[in-house]
Amino acid sequence: MKHILPILTLTTLAAAASAQSAAAAGLSYNRAGLSYNTDAAAGDNGYSLSVEALVGSSNVWVGASADLNNAGDDGVSVGYLFKNVVAGIDATAFVGSNDGYGIIARRSLNEVVAGLEGRIVWGQEGGSNTNSFVYELAYNVNSKYQVAVSIADANGVDTETSVTVRYNF
Numbered sequence: 182m183k184h185i186l187p188i189l190t191l192t193t194l195a196a197a198a199s200a201q202s203a204a205a206a207g208l209s210y211n212r213a214g215l216s217y218n219t220d221a222a223a224g225d226n227g228y229s230l231s232v233e234a235l236v237g238s239s240n241v242w243v244g245a246s247a248d249l250n251n252a253g254d255d256g257v258s259v260g261y262l263f264k265n266v267v268a269g270i271d272a273t274a275f276v277g278s279n280d281g282y283g284i285i286a287r288r289s290l291n292e293v294v295a296g297l298e299g300r301i302v303w304g305q306e307g308g309s310n311t312n313s314f315v316y317e318l319a320y321n322v323n324s325k326y327q328v329a330v331s332i333a334d335a336n337g338v339d340t341e342t343s344v345t346v347r348y349n350f
Contacts, residue, residue: 208271208287208298210235210242210262212327214347218248220339225250231345235262242273256281281306283313296321300331311336325349 213232220226227250235242240262248254260275273285283304290297302315313336319329327347334340 208289209327209349212347212349214327214329214345216343216345218341218343220341225341227251229254229343234350240264242275244275244277260285277304277306279307294320300329319345319347 211234214230216229216231218225218227218229227248229246229248229250231244231246233242233244242258242260242262244258244260246254246256256278258275258277258281260273263272263274266272268288270286270288273287274283275285276282281304283302285300285302287298287300290299298319298321300315300317300319302313302317304313305311306313313333315331315333317329317331319327321327325348327345327349329343329345329347331343331345332340333343
């Protein structure tokens with residue numbers, strides 16, 4: 182009888198930890214981030230802000246970014262989210278400022294590490310033939326905070342590495 186309180190306490194703590202891990206496992210589309218970017222070719226190192234969200238309970242996605250070093254690199258995008266297209270991958274088709282368009286593919290990688298996710302973005306800007314790709318690996322610290330590392334590549338010419346801290350709201 183005297184072991185019931187410690188057993189109940191341990192069971193409650195284990196259940197709470199499991200619930201927190203499950204909450205961090207899903208993909209959040211309502212988030213804001215602060216990034217530090219390094220661009221060796223252009224010498225354009227610095228910070229940027231980003232925000233993205235789903236409109237209400239719909240699958241309409243909006244995103245915006247602001248380069249804190251170069252105002253000309255700011256952008257706004259609108260897209261549509263297709264959930265669980267194939268193999269647990271969510272895909273967002275979007276159009277953006279500067280006649281840009283592209284596709285974002287995201288997937289939770291909980292089978293590798295709980296809270297891990299991958300993201301690949303393909304896009305073109307201004308009707309150019311320049312394909313740009315962003316490869317990202319992110320870790321959900323908990324249900325509110327995420328840390329990500331990404332590499333952006335535009336036709337193999339301009340490569341940018343970013344470290345991002347995001348807040349899910």
